[in-house]
Amino acid sequence: MATELELKLMVHPEYLKSACDFLDEFCEKNVSSSSARQATLDLMNGYYDTADGLLLENGIALRIRAVNQAYIQTVKTRGSSRIGMHARGEWEWSLPSDALDLTLLKEVPLSDALQDMAWSRDLIEVFRTDFKRHVWLIHFEDAVIEAVCDEGEVSSTFGRDSICELELELKSGPETALYSFAKYIATDIPVQVSIVSKAQKGSRLKHRRIEFPKKPNAQASMMSFAEYWYETWLVYWEAMFYLKDEALLQPIRTALQQLKQCVPAQISEQLESLDQRYDAFFKANDESLLSGLAGTLETGIMMLETGQWLNKQLD
Template identity: 60%
Template structure:
């Protein structure tokens, strides 16, 4: 098993080329320590039962076709890392596009899935097909894989575009992921996303946005900070998914609530962002979503707050 730790970043399609050019330049300057890899065309089928047993257990099961090879992958929900994706991941090369459930005997499955009786009821519930650009980047002794994915999630219930960057830790210090993401966000407008491709596929059927659970009155101030931060991320992604700029209202509310729990420096940055979003709401009435998607300030502040919260949780 590998533990996959990554930062996922939303990016609008018009900014993919400058993001790619920036990453190419990083590799050029680094000479032998970083390099661009061949671009991949990935076709993925995700499987579940009709009543979503795997989804309910926090498991994603897929077959990926790449370069005439087939890879079976199982991912678990993993642990929360406050705006980062931390998941258990198992991979096996298989001879064709058929699942081999016997391979799951070596995996510590949730109790509800351990007997594998659900295997006879599996169906392909959605697909993800996308082109992946890949860069292997080393900074400060930390090795990262940076990918740029563009394509589509498809199911019987519709389609949703894929347009994102992922920075995955291969070895080294996870704080370097944030530092590198900061460097990228200074050049290209990106925003932190907590929505995986699997969650996008499930969302096509249920049409539901997954919001964090609000802490009760016994929770700490840190718990509330995490809640308002994750609410901000969820509403931000939902605004573009639903193409509904009215969601800027709960986004601004989340920012104001979040600011209360932050350091004085971060509080000021968050409140300045809230004011910038309010001003844009009045100024860019016709093209508000494109303006929001191109605002570098949003991603920069998201990354600063996410890094601060992760560091605070480790103390």
């Protein structure tokens, strides 16, 4: 088993080429560090679950990936919360064909609800993700980071959704380098932190249901509320573009107002400035609201600044 630690960034389609160009230029400027672009991959992935979503309910994503005429079976677990980052268990096995081999799951610590394997008789392909993956190996601040830009779609019998994102996965070195490199990108390219996985995108095609974090009880610590309002901000932001509903800017602003009461003064002031920027966009009230919001650098920078501060509090 490997533990995957990654930071996922939304990239709106009109900025994807700029993100790829930025990473190419970084590698060209840092060729002595061995930073370099890797081969571009075409990835075709089938995700399997029961019709009622039993695996997803128990925090399991099961897929078969076809790449370069090879097949890989992968299981990912929900993992631990890292406030804006994905920290998950991951198991991978090479397969001779595109048929599932469920005997391999004996290596995976399944929940009690899955132990009897009765669900295995009811598995179906519930959705697909098919996308082109641009890959860079980045050496930054004593860390090795795999940066990938994915563009494609997730599809099922219930509909389709686009995939357009940049993922930074830590291969070695300090975790702080993930946020540092993400902020380095965000100062030039409009990106925003996302906590919605491809598996969640595929699953929600059926119900169009947005998954929100659980609100702490009234006796919870200030940090618990800071984490809650931060992740609420991230979820509403992604949902606003998924649903193409600019009215969701209002709950985003509510989350910011609550969050700025839970963080240090400097971050609170920056969040207030960001909220004022949103207010100006909202009052303009024209058809370019979503595209204007998508192009702001300040959103991504503050998502990363706040997320980095929250993660430091866990150390």
